[in-house]
Amino acid sequence: MDRIDKRFSGKGMPLGPLVYLSILTVTCLHFVAVGGQISSTSPLMQSVDASNYSVQKAFSIEDVLAQYSGKSTRPNEKTGRPDDVYCALTEINLDAVDETKMEFRITATLGLAWADPRIQSLLPANSDTIYSIRGADIDRIWLPDLYFPLLKDGDFHKITSTNRVVRVSKHLYPGVFYNIRLTLTQSCHMKLSNFPFDSQKCDTLISTFSYDDGELKLHWMYSQLIETGSGIQLNLPQFSQPTVKATDFTVEEIYQAQESVQFNVTYTILNFSICLHRLGGFFVLTDMLTSIILSFLSWLNYWLDPDQAPARISLGITTVLAAITQASNASKRGLPELSYITALDVWLTANVNVTIIGLAEYGLVHVLAVRARRLEERLERLTKDKYKQRMAGQPPQDEETSFVLCRRGRTAPKDTDEGQLISQAAVRYRQWAKRIDQGMRVAVPSFLVVFVAAYVSTYTIYWNGDECAQ
Incomplete structure (x- = not known):
């Protein structure tokens, strides 16, 4: 600096402070330029710039929803072509079947798929990403207005x-995929004539509420049967593993705008049938086995002596009352008030009638036994009277007005022995009573064997078919 001062001072120019200021200014500018180059080439700064650039250029589904304006109209509303909506029921759980209310409850995932070019065209052209719309944003796009015609109650899972x-x-067909978890309680018209060996078919109908067949068509997805065939979960032990069947059909409704103006509207309806096969083991063990045991107990009544009235009457009345009470309780178990009889009613009625017949049979046998006993008592009195007459030396006298000697309006000859006739009548009544008991000993078990065979062949073989096969 001294040299510089001397150089400038030699010329007579007092510029020392100005030189210092100039040198300082040049130095600052140099460091600023070098620092800018360093910062621009730093890796950290490059990453920050790239991140900022990506944030600015990133794609969000919110950008699509902001530009989407077709919530109130279907995708092909302007073209006039019908929209195809593909449906599927997956992850099905059968939770309850109520025969009294004629309803069943399932929990399933409803899957829908359709094409909507209005939202697909807003996606990046070269992107294979599948974008998700969740929460309240789902209500910002068009959704098919499906409903369940047999629905009694339902709820979304929340x-x-x-x-x-x-x-x-943008690249997967058809393009828009909608999944929702539902719990549906639906009506199911059950035919309980074959209860408790019945098979029921409960349908889940899916249709559109405001779009007819010319505007929106419903189809089952190709994998519907494959997914539901093994994916359904049964939570009811009284049924075997159900079979399923997916079909579709159309219905035509006629609307009358005025007295002379009518128009027809056709709707597509998808039908998903669940076929249930009831396992009747519980009813066999609790109701049917008990009733047939009571029938066998009444059958033992035929082995008791007709003169043992207290034993036979007690056994007969006990079995009849027990069978009626058991049948009344069993017929009301889990069933509505039906206007027709069921297979369980047939079984219970047959066994109740067997016990009643046993009690009625003893009434007939008892009448025969009483008549025989009265004749035997009369014969005993007659024998005693003849003995007294012989001891007194009087000839024996016969009572011609006796109901034993008078048969069919004719009187027996005078020389007929009254005691012999009474004895023969008493033996005849005893034989009739014994033959009736012997016949019932064979008839009752034979009837039960034939009845059980016919019952099994009728209700468990002939009527126990697959409802879904129809």
Whole structure:
């Protein structure tokens, strides 16, 4: 600096402070330029710039929803072509079947798929990403207005959040996929004539509420039967593993706008049938086995002596009352008030009648036994009277007005021995009573064997078919 001062001072120019200021200014500018180059070439700064650039250029489904404006119209509303909606029921759980209310409850995931070019065209052209729409944003796009015609009660799953999602893809067909978890309680018209060996077919109908067949067509997905064939879960031990069947049909409704103006509207309806086959082992062990045991107990009544009235009457009345009470309780178990009889009613009625017949049979046998006993008592009195007359030396006298000697309006000859006739009548009544008991000993078990064979062949073989095969 001294040299510089001397150089400038030699010329007579007092510029020392100005030189210092100039040198300082040049130095600062140099360091600023070098620092800018360093910062621009730093890897850290490059990553920050790239991140900022990616944030600015990133794609969000919110951008699509902001530009989407077709919530109130279907995708092909302007073209006039019908929209195809593909449906599937997966992850099905059969939770309950109520015969009294004629309803059943399932929990399933309803899957829908359709094409919507209005939202697919807003996705990046070269992106294979599947974008998801969740929560309240789902209500911002068009959804098919499906409903269940047989629905009595239903609910969305909301734990821990609403279980529904929409996925949108530009390259996957058809493009928009909607999944929602539902619990459906639906009516099921049950035919209980074959109860408790019956098979029931409960249908889940899916249709559109406001779109006819010319605007929206429903189809089952190709994998519907494959997924439901092994995916259904049964939570009811009284039924065997159900079979399923997916079909579709159309229905035509006639609307009358005025007295002379009518128009027809056709709707597509999808039908998903669940066929249930009841396992009747519980009813066999608790109701049917008990009733047939009571029938066998009444059968033992035929082995008792007709003169043992207290034993036979007690056994007969006990079995009849027990059978009636058991049949009344069993017929009301889990069934509505039907206007027709069921297979269980047939079984219980037959066994109750067997016990009643046993009690009625003893009434007839008892009448015969009483008549025989009265004749035997009369014969005993007659014998005693003849003995007294012989001891007194009087000739024996016969009572011609006796009901034993008078038969069919004719009187027996005078020389007929009254005691012999009474004895023969008493023996004849005893034989009739004994023959009736002997016949019932064979008839009752024979009837039960034939009845059981006919019952099994009728209700468990002939009528126990697959409802889904029809």
